[in-house]
Amino acid sequence: MPESNKPKWVIASLAVALGVVLLIVLAERGPAPLVQIVSVTREDLTASITGNGKVEPISPTVARAQFPTFVADVNAIEGQAVRKGQLILMLDVADVRAQLSQARGDLLAAQTELRNARAGGPPDEVAQLQGNLQNAETQVASLERTQQALAQLAAKGAATQDEVAQNQTALATARANLQTLQQKKAALAQRASVNVESAGLRVKQQQDLAAALEEKVRSATVIAPSDGTLYSLPVRKGDFVKLGDVLAQMADLRQVRVRAFVDEPDLGSLGQNQGVQVLWDAMPNRVWNGKVEQVPKQVVGLGSRSVGEVLCSVDNDKVELLPNVNVEVRILVHEQRGVLVIPRGAVRYDQGQHFVLAYDGETVHRRDIKVGVAGADKYELISGLALGDKVALPGDVDLRDGMKVRAAEAK
DSSP states (O other): OOOGGGHHHHHHHHHHHHHHHHHHHHTTTTTEEEEEEHHHHHHEEEEEEEEEEOOOEEEEEEOOOOOOEEEEEOOOOOOOOTTTTOOOEEEEHHHHHHHHHHHHHHHHHHHHHHHHHHHTTTTTHHHHHHHHHHHHHHHHHHHHHHHHHHHHHHHHHHHHHHHHHHHHHHHHHHHHHHHHHHHHHHHHHHHHHHHHHHHHHHHHHHHHHHHHHHHHHHEEEEEEESSSSEEEOOTTTTTTEEEEEEEEEEEEETEEEEEEEEEGGGGOOOOOEEEEEEEETTEEEEEEEEEEOOSSSSOEEEEEEEEEEEEEEOOTOOSSTTTTTTEEEEEEEEEEEEEEEGGGGGGEEEEEEEEEEEEEEEEEEEEEEEEEEEOSSSEEEEEETTOOOOOOEEOOOOOTTTOEEEEEOOO
């Protein structure tokens, strides 16, 4: 390069460098980024656990078919309110009544057999045998007296030896007859003694059978045991029902139980008597209130989830919640009144410390804070900020400590 061109080249390089520096300075002096700003407020803060659940009656009455038969008549409709003693339905019970009549006859026969066994045998047989024994004993006694008299007379020559021999033969026959009758009585008594146990067993069996059949007859008439709601009536007149089939389900639905399924990580926050809110998609503008009655004692599998079953009692005074419907359950585990709160989105976490980027009117600065109860979208603020202090919300701008920003109040 000629010596004469060097000053021009140096001047041009300096001009370019100066231009770059000027552009950088102008860029840095451009408009500050716009960020959303929120204020620390004082509110009531509620922390809740949300789970799904199912509504159950607390003390349901379930009427089931106790024998296979047909439905003879239905006197109610599903969903209606019922009064204690109100007739719901009747089953055809003709066959069972016939079985009951036969069982009662067999019971009477077994009871008669037991009485006879305890009395020593059938009354007519016992009476006849007793009469024969008395006659045989009388005959033997008479012949013994005659034999004694004849022996005395024969010694005096007043009776012959033939007369003595004839009476002796008659006496031996009478004694043999008496012994036979006595043996019959002993055998009858022994046989009756053995029959007492078996006859008693037959009586017990027939009593149980008759009682079971009487219960079946009673069960054929289904009535409401108390005031409540007939929430299930799956049968119609003429339907055939099998043993164990559900005929009707009734309960007082003004107070119901909700079985809530809570995920395992949330179980540690649960406790008895915590407040409960129940929501049902079918009535989106209604909320039912209740409380926790029983916390889980174990964790069970529910599909891909590991859950605990929480039992909650819920007021249902208008009988709007129906058994077996699926609901959303919110369990209020913490509730704070009039505390400082800050949106959860404004809180950051770094190496065990919660912090925010506080806004001072021109720049944002890191401010360490301490939080308490965590609600659905806000934290309870324990320390680090005061009422009305402003903090930045995250956005498209990568905010840094000390950065100048333009503020826009978040809605």
